[in-house]
Amino acid sequence: MITFEGVTKRYRDGTVAVDDLSLEVPTGAITVFVGPSGCGKTTSLRMINRMIDATSGRIALDGQDVREIDPPTLRRGIGYVIQQAGLFPHRRIVDNVATVPYLLGWNKKKARARAMELLELVGLDAGLANRYPFQLSGGQQQRVGVARALAADPPVLLMDEPFSAVDPVVRASLQDELLRLQSELRKTIVFVTHDIDEAVKLGDTVAVLRVGGRLAQMAGPATLLTEPADDFVRGFLGRDRGIRRLSFISAKEVRLGPAPPDLVTGEDGRPLGWRTGDGLAAYGTFDPETDSLRAALDAALLSPNGVAVAVDEEGRVRGVAGRDAIDELLAEYAPPVRGAGSAEEAPA
Amino acid sequence: MNWLADFFGDSAHWSGPDGIPVRLLEHLGYSAAAFLVAALIAVPLGMLIGHTGRGALLVVVAANAARALPTLGLLVLVVLLAGVGTVLPVLVPLIVLAVPPILVNTYEGLRGVDADLRDAAYGMGLRGPQVLFRTLTPVALPLILLGLRLSAIQVVSTATVAAFVGLGGLGRFIIDGLATKAYSSVIGGAVLVAALALAVQFGFLLLDRVVVSPGVRQTR
Numbered sequence: 414m415i416t417f418e419g420v421t422k423r424y425r426d427g428t429v430a431v432d433d434l435s436l437e438v439p440t441g442a443i444t445v446f447v448g449p450s451g452c453g454k455t456t457s458l459r460m461i462n463r464m465i466d467a468t469s470g471r472i473a474l475d476g477q478d479v480r481e482i483d484p485p486t487l488r489r490g491i492g493y494v495i496q497q498a499g500l501f502p503h504r505r506i507v508d509n510v511a512t513v514p515y516l517l518g519w520n521k522k523k524a525r526a527r528a529m530e531l532l533e534l535v536g537l538d539a540g541l542a543n544r545y546p547f548q549l550s551g552g553q554q555q556r557v558g559v560a561r562a563l564a565a566d567p568p569v570l571l572m573d574e575p576f577s578a579v580d581p582v583v584r585a586s587l588q589d590e591l592l593r594l595q596s597e598l599r600k601t602i603v604f605v606t607h608d609i610d611e612a613v614k615l616g617d618t619v620a621v622l623r624v625g626g627r628l629a630q631m632a633g634p635a636t637l638l639t640e641p642a643d644d645f646v647r648g649f650l651g652r653d654r655g656i657r658r659l660s661f662i663s664a665k666e667v668r669l670g671p672a673p674p675d676l677v678t679g680e681d682g683r684p685l686g687w688r689t690g691d692g693l694a695a696y697g698t699f700d701p702e703t704d705s706l707r708a709a710l711d712a713a714l715l716s717p718n719g720v721a722v723a724v725d726e727e728g729r730v731r732g733v734a735g736r737d738a739i740d741e742l743l744a745e746y747a748p749p750v751r752g753a754g755s756a757e758e759a760p761a
Numbered sequence: 762m763n764w765l766a767d768f769f770g771d772s773a774h775w776s777g778p779d780g781i782p783v784r785l786l787e788h789l790g791y792s793a794a795a796f797l798v799a800a801l802i803a804v805p806l807g808m809l810i811g812h813t814g815r816g817a818l819l820v821v822v823a824a825n826a827a828r829a830l831p832t833l834g835l836l837v838l839v840v841l842l843a844g845v846g847t848v849l850p851v852l853v854p855l856i857v858l859a860v861p862p863i864l865v866n867t868y869e870g871l872r873g874v875d876a877d878l879r880d881a882a883y884g885m886g887l888r889g890p891q892v893l894f895r896t897l898t899p900v901a902l903p904l905i906l907l908g909l910r911l912s913a914i915q916v917v918s919t920a921t922v923a924a925f926v927g928l929g930g931l932g933r934f935i936i937d938g939l940a941t942k943a944y945s946s947v948i949g950g951a952v953l954v955a956a957l958a959l960a961v962q963f964g965f966l967l968l969d970r971v972v973v974s975p976g977v978r979q980t981r
């Protein structure tokens with residue numbers, strides 16, 4: 414666990430980047446620091462590995478004040494990933510990944526073997542190991558950055574906008590990859606972003622910071638969406654909070670009915686469309702095992718009759734869910750009454 | 762062309778204390794000595810200033826002084842101070858000439874390393890000297906080598922001044938030739954100096970191939 418206790422950072426020019434920040438980053442989960450540009454996210458993050466020292470207050474790693482630890486020693490035990498990957502251009506990919514193991518005095522063979530393991534873990538081809546960073550795409554470089562941070566198996570990982578410089582498609586796949594990795598590794602991750610959608614997607618807990626470096630709200634993403642603490646948080650979350658919240662409800666519990674005869678399926682059991690007078694109409698599918706209630710609702714909205722087609726991982730029809738079935742679950746997961754702000758519209 | 766044939770074809774020019782081999786060795790000797798001393802001063806100094814950011818003013822002053830300083834004037838000054846008969850009058854001006862390009866390029870090379878990279882190096886847990894030697898220097902190496910190359914070429918070309926104070930080197934052919942109106946000697950000497958400068962240039966390009974990582978080489 415990482416604890417911030419009344420942490421303030423005032424830069425030499427008088428800028429207060431972080432103001433009396435107190436929060437706890439739980440072990441083994443992803444905590445996201447999110448907020449507009451200049452709100453002190455990076456400063457907060459870098460005080461953990463002492464790239465910046467706090468002006469006052471205390472940051473503790475499992476109870477130990479970070480200021481009692483020699484910075485290079487502290488940093489070798491904390492993975493650090495930055496926006497532009499920051500790979501060493503003069504070193505091959507495998508040696509980039511092995512940076513911290515080398516620093517810790519591992520022999521070359523063991524360090525490289527470990528690096529190869531990590532390249533595989535982050536989904537990179539072993540053939541890239543002997544390339545130089547300039548020979549990799551931005552997305553691949555970011556993966557190497559993550560592999561390098563994980564090389565010595567640190568319990569804590571600090572990530573500062575690691576995916577914001579890549580295009581949206583690559584970004585989404587890097588995010589998915591991080592979630593997959595985390596389900597295996599269970600690291601304590603502090604992830605900084607200015608993108609609220611990324612925060613909500615990745616965070617087990619999301620800390621929203623406001624300019625001036627003060628904590629506006631800290632909560633799980635679903636709670637954040639339904640119960641923003643104030644207008645600032647509500648405004649920052651943006652539109653469609655109700656719909657977006659459905660992403661956190663599994664579609665597993667949607668009551669499925671048998672596929673009606675007017676759903677045409679192919680030989681392989683996959684849907685072809687809804688039978689209408691003059692042909693086949695569009696349909697929408699969701700996989701109850703892996704998708705969210707949002708996907709189920711979306712699928713229902715894509716079919717002319719409002720019925721979503723449930724499929725298995727092969728895409729074969731498992732059943733259907735009408736709007737009534739989806740509505741039952743929506744009602745079950747309605748926001749709690751105490752959330753005073755939950756029903757209000759976001760201010761324009 | 763005739764002049765060249767006169768000079769290089771004359772067997773008398775290939776032996777004795779006045780011959781091409783001896784003059785070439787003298788020339789190389791002064792140049793190498795001055796260059797090495799300059800590199801030993803300027804590379805570490807440039808690295809230190811580039812890494813710490815302290816003393817940047819010194820680099821600026823050195824860069825400007827280099828342009829303003831008359832090499833020949835300095836030569837005369839050192840002769841007046843130290844007297845003829847030592848190699849100091851030729852070494853001191855050459856060293857003074859050789860330091861600025863190395864100092865400025867080493868400094869600029871280190872300063873120019875991407876701030877994110879420096880940051881990542883510290884963030885991984887490298888200590889200050891490790892950041893300097895394992896990250897900044899290898900990345901700045903193309904520029905450091907450029908500074909060394911410019912400096913070496915300048916030294917080799919300028920070492921002709923040694924002849925002004927009776928110290929030999931390829932400058933002898935030029936100065937003596939001018940004095941006796943033996944123009945083939947003047948041109949022959951100049952050609953030798955130019956060839957030497959080209960050889961130095963070539964040598965550094967080879968060195969670049971060997972010591973600079975393909976990941977940071979400027980021509981990929």
Ligand SMILES: Nc1ncnc2c1ncn2[C@@H]1O[C@H](COP(=O)(O)OP(=O)(O)O)[C@@H](O)[C@H]1O
Nearest residue numbers: 424426428430449450451452453454455456457
């Ligand atoms: N080295 C510095 N000196 C002075 N002010 C700084 C420095 N670094 C950041 N700041 C200021 O501190 C505030 C917070 O910066 P930062 O933590 O980088 O914000 P964020 O990462 O949320 O965009 C900003 O107003 C920024 O201009």
Ligand SMILES: [Mg+2]
Nearest residue numbers: 454455456574
């Ligand atoms: Mg930032």
